[in-house]
Amino acid sequence: MASLKLSPSSPISISKVGVPCSKKGLSFLVKAEHHSSSSSSHLQDKCQRRLIVTFGVVAPWISLLSRAPLSFAAESKKGFLAVSDNKDAYSFLYPFGWQEVVIEGQDKVYKDVIEPLESVSVNLIPTSKQTIKEFGPPKQIAETLIKKVLAPPNQKTTLIDASEHDVDGKTYYQFEFTVQARNYTRHALGTITVFNGKFYTLTTGANERRWEKMKDRLHTVVDSFKITV
Numbered sequence: 001m002a003s004l005k006l007s008p009s010s011p012i013s014i015s016k017v018g019v020p021c022s023k024k025g026l027s028f029l030v031k032a033e034h035h036s037s038s039s040s041s042h043l044q045d046k047c048q049r050r051l052i053v054t055f056g057v058v059a060p061w062i063s064l065l066s067r068a069p070l071s072f073a074a075e076s077k078k079g080f081l082a083v084s085d086n087k088d089a090y091s092f093l094y095p096f097g098w099q100e101v102v103i104e105g106q107d108k109v110y111k112d113v114i115e116p117l118e119s120v121s122v123n124l125i126p127t128s129k130q131t132i133k134e135f136g137p138p139k140q141i142a143e144t145l146i147k148k149v150l151a152p153p154n155q156k157t158t159l160i161d162a163s164e165h166d167v168d169g170k171t172y173y174q175f176e177f178t179v180q181a182r183n184y185t186r187h188a189l190g191t192i193t194v195f196n197g198k199f200y201t202l203t204t205g206a207n208e209r210r211w212e213k214m215k216d217r218l219h220t221v222v223d224s225f226k227i228t229v
Contacts, residue, residue: 077093077220077224079095079096079217080093080094080095080096080217080220080221080224081093081094081095081096083108083110084228085107085108086228088107088124088198089195089196089227089228089229090122090200090225090226090227090228091224091225091226091228092120092122092202092221092224092225092226093220093221093224094110094120094204094221095112095118095217095221097112098110098111098112098118098119098120099111099112099113103121105123106121106122106123107122107123107124108120108121108122109121109122115206115207115210117184117186117205117206117207118205118206118207118210118214119204119205120202120203120204120221121202121203121204122200122201122202122225123200123201123202124198124199124200124201125198125199126197126198126199127194127197127198127199128197129194129199130194131171131194132171132172132173132192132193132194132199133171134194135194137164138162138163138164138173138174138175139159139162139175141162141173141192142159142162142173142175142177142190142192143159143162145190145192145201146159146175146177146179146190149201150177150179150188150190150203151179152181155179155180155181156179156180157177157178157179157180158177158178158180159175159176159177160175160176160177160178161175161176162174162175162176163175167226168226168227170193170195170226170227171193172191172192172193172225173191173192173193174189174190174191174222174223175189175190175191176188176189176190177190178208184207184208185207185208186205186206186207186208187205187206187207187208187211187215188203188204188205188206189203189204189205189218189219189221189222190202190203190204190222191222191225193227195227196229200225200227202221202222202225204218204221204222205218206218
């Protein structure tokens with residue numbers, strides 16, 4: 001358990017890391033109505049009433065099906081799968097093909113089984129702060145978090161960029177950084193926010209040698225992270 005103190009009043013501790021087919025029935029009813037032209041008016045009225053009832057049942061299903069693709073498109077993107085955690089109120093996207101793994105101290109982890117440095121993880125810790133701004137500006141928080149939590153102490157870290165943005169009234173900090181080990185360099189992205197007594201951290205990245213190939217997908221991952229309430 002690593003302990004990160006951004007100020008004397010703001011300690012952070014983070015673990016390292018089948019629709020019914022009604023056409024047939026409808027067709028039958030219409031035919032029955034035409035056939036009844038030689039029958040009594042009572043039978044005609046009965047068929048007409050049945051036809052109205054059938055439309056009343058079918059119409060909501062047609063409406064639901066027409067809306068479903070739009071709803072799905074709003075929550076996902078081609079080449080990605082969506083994760084939605086209702087308990088902790090967050091969601092994000094990850095590239096198709098990555099597998100979920102269990103790592104102690106992390107709330108969610110998905111990674112490429114062939115390229116192990118390509119992964120995304122979400123960590124949650126309790127906090128008494130109301131917003132991420134209470135911890136300080138983006139650059140200060142990102143540098144401290146990277147050096148104290150997101151990288152081992154014997155590896156060189158470089159903060160490339162840090163920024164702030166608001167979505168639906170909630171403030172997020174995003175940052176880009178590298179971590180240099182003996183045999184590789186990992187190029188990574190992160191986003192952090194505070195909501196309802198929790199400090200959220202999402203990080204994703206890839207080997208530096210694959211950064212140009214993966215960066216657009218990784219930016220999609222980090223940009224997709226949001227609080228869902």
